[in-house]
Amino acid sequence: xxxxxxxxxxxxxxxxxxxxxxxxxxxxxxxxxxxxxxxxxxxxxxxxxxxxxxxxxxxxxxxxxxxxxxxxxxxxxxxxxxxxxxxxxxx
Numbered sequence: 716x717x718x719x720x721x722x723x724x725x726x727x728x729x730x731x732x733x734x735x736x737x738x739x740x741x742x743x744x745x746x747x748x749x750x751x752x753x754x755x756x757x758x759x760x761x762x763x764x765x766x767x768x769x770x771x772x773x774x775x776x777x778x779x780x781x782x783x784x785x786x787x788x789x790x791x792x793x794x795x796x797x798x799x800x801x802x803x804x805x806x
Contacts, residue, residue: 716739716740716741716742717734717740717741717742718740718741718742718743719729719731719741719742719743719744720743721743721744721745724743731752732752734752735752735753735754736751736754740753741753749799757794
């Protein structure tokens with residue numbers, strides 16, 4: 716296991732990342748805090764799911780749609796703002 720200070724790790728960070736990806740345990744210390752460099756696992760859903768451009772567009776469109784209660788809240792807020800603006804307007 717390698718233990719380094721931030722100052723020691725900074726110049727060779729690229730090499731330290733390569734070592735961590737190869738399985739070596741690396742800790743970097745700053746004051747009383749310590750962090751570990753280690754590989755993160757890629758999200759499996761994104762790695763396994765291959766969408767066609769058409770499917771991806773449909774998914775984006777569906778995710779962007781407001782649910783009825785969200786739309787109602789948005790319209791209510793918009794109406795309140797409009798009424799407040801009209802009441803501030805000089806007669």
